[in-house]
Amino acid sequence: xxxxxxxxxxxxxxxxxxxxxxxxKGPVFWYAANVPGPFYVNxxxxxxxxxxxxxxxxxxxxxxxxIDTQARSLQLxxxxxxxxxxNPAWQKLIATMLDRARAEWTTHDFTMIxxxxxxxxLFSIPFAHAADMPHLYLFKNKTHYCGQHVKKGExxxxxSDLINNAASFFDLWQPALNDLGLGCSGNLCVNLRGxxxxxxxxxxxxxxVALVTIDREFFRLLHADDLIDRATFExxxxxxxxxxxxxxxYLIGNPQLFAIDTCDAKSFERLxxxxxxxxxxxxxxxxxxxxxxxxxxxxxxxxxx
Numbered sequence: 045x046x047x048x049x050x051x052x053x054x055x056x057x058x059x060x061x062x063x064x065x066x067x068x069k070g071p072v073f074w075y076a077a078n079v080p081g082p083f084y085v086n087x088x089x090x091x092x093x094x095x096x097x098x099x100x101x102x103x104x105x106x107x108x109x110x111i112d113t114q115a116r117s118l119q120l121x122x123x124x125x126x127x128x129x130x131n132p133a134w135q136k137l138i139a140t141m142l143d144r145a146r147a148e149w150t151t152h153d154f155t156m157i158x159x160x161x162x163x164x165x166l167f168s169i170p171f172a173h174a175a176d177m178p179h180l181y182l183f184k185n186k187t188h189y190c191g192q193h194v195k196k197g198e199x200x201x202x203x204s205d206l207i208n209n210a211a212s213f214f215d216l217w218q219p220a221l222n223d224l225g226l227g228c229s230g231n232l233c234v235n236l237r238g239x240x241x242x243x244x245x246x247x248x249x250x251x252x253v254a255l256v257t258i259d260r261e262f263f264r265l266l267h268a269d270d271l272i273d274r275a276t277f278e279x280x281x282x283x284x285x286x287x288x289x290x291x292x293x294y295l296i297g298n299p300q301l302f303a304i305d306t307c308d309a310k311s312f313e314r315l316x317x318x319x320x321x322x323x324x325x326x327x328x329x330x331x332x333x334x335x336x337x338x339x340x341x342x343x344x345x346x347x348x349x
Contacts, residue, residue, distance in 0.1 A: 046140040050269065052256050055133070056235070057271045061089040062258060064272065067279060067294055070301030071311070078317040079324065080295065082283050085258055087205035087235045088163050091134045095127055096166070103162045107183070117181045117189040121169060128170045137234070138170045140255060145175070145201065145232055148253045153229040156180050156190065158200040160217045167234060168203035182220050196225030204233045207252065210241030214248075260284040288324045296330045304340045316341050 047055065056062045064083045065073055073084040088096040102123055110116040128134050158180040159168025165181070172179035178192040180200060202217060213231065221228055230251030236242060237258045245252045256262065260281055267277035283290040295301055302315055319337045327334045 045136055046143050047136060047255075049256075050265075052140070053262070053265055053269060054271065055090055055137075056256060057266055059089045059092065061085065061087050061235070062262075064276060064280070067276075067301075070298075071303035071307055072295065072301050074311050074314040077323075078314045078321070079287065080291065080318065081287070082280055082290065082294070083258075083263075085206060085208075085235055085237050088166055090137060090234065091127075091131060091166065095131065099124065099127060099166060100162060103165065107161060113181075113183070113187045113189045116183075117191075120165060120181065121179070124165060124169045125173060128173075134170070138167065138174050141167065141171055141203070141232060141234070142174050144253060144255060145171075148232075148251070149201065149229060154199045154201040156192070156194075156198065156200050158182055158202045158217065158221065158226075158228075159204065160184075160202075160212055163205040164203065167205055171203045171232075180226075182217050184216060186216075186220060186223075188220060188224065194224055194226065197227070199227040199229045201229055202231045204231065206235045206237060207231060207233045207241045207245070207254065208237045210244045213241075213250075214244065288326060291324060291326060292330070296326065296333050299333075299337060299340065302337070304337075304344055312341075312344065316345075 062083060062085050063073070065071070067082065072080040073082065075081055075084075086096075088100065091099075103120060106116055106119045106123065110119060128138075154177075156178045157168050157172035157175060159165050159172075160182040161184045169179055178190050180188060180190045180194065182188050200221060202213065202221075204213075207213075210231075218228065228250065230253065231245060233252075233254050235256050235258055236252070236254035242252055263272065263277050263280045266272045267274060279290070279294060282293060304312070304315065307315065315337075319334060319341060322334070
């Protein structure tokens with residue numbers, strides 16, 4: 045059994061793999077570029093929030109605590125596969141990914157599956173198992189492991205949770221594959237978020253296939269399936285049209301939505317950057333708001349000093 049497209053939409057919504065903020069209460073989400081947004085993608089949540097949290101915590105411990113690359117990889121395999129075998133929803137998602145891969149690539153296009161530290165492994169390791177192919181573990185410290193001898197000239201299919209800007213692929217995983225003399229037949233992911241990563245991959249002639257693209261159409265379909273209301277869809281449609289317009293309509297004049305006094309340290313630093321650097325050039329039209337926010341930020345910072 046595999047998921048239909050409608051099933052996938054519901055899965056991402058219900059598991060909060062795609063979370064939507066509460067525009068009345070906040071707090072707003074923060075992205076790595078130090079800009080706010082109305083939704084956030086945590087693909088690993090599709091396997092269940094508690095199991096995803098447990099897996100990531102234990103993956104981190106294994107990577108940090110086991111020096112030998114082979115021993116580390118075997119521990120990761122057992123950790124993830126033991127959990128996977130008791131999780132029907134996870135199994136169904138991997139079956140869906142495998143079905144899509146077989147429709148997009150031939151059996152001669154690749155001989156192994158690669159996955160990078162950390163979240164990729166939640167999908168690449170069981171995918172390799174389901175495909176009956178060896179798995180190439182790629183670590184951020186530039187080490188690697190595969191249970192089978194890696195021959196130069198072989199090709200991999202890189203499996204990941206999410207493609208956003210494709211920074212990890214170009215900065216870490218592709219150089220590692222190049223060092224091993226391996227080619228890459230393409231990227232298969234659960235979610236594709238934004239156009240930057242896809243554009244970079246296309247320019248590099250990397251075939252990219254996603255089960256779901258998180259775009260305006262994704263949220264329109266959520267609304268069509270009564271998973272979100274019209275007001276939520278209309279707000280997110282504004283965001284996709286212009287992030288600056290969204291901020292002006294939904295954030296400016298509402299300092300409580302930033303939770304300045306209670307947000308975590310990382311969110312606070314992103315807020316401070318956003319207000320001080322004004323990357324969306326909002327300040328000239330909203331000077332009073334930016335001044336008030338700057339004062340509130342200074343007050344919190346002084347309390348922490």
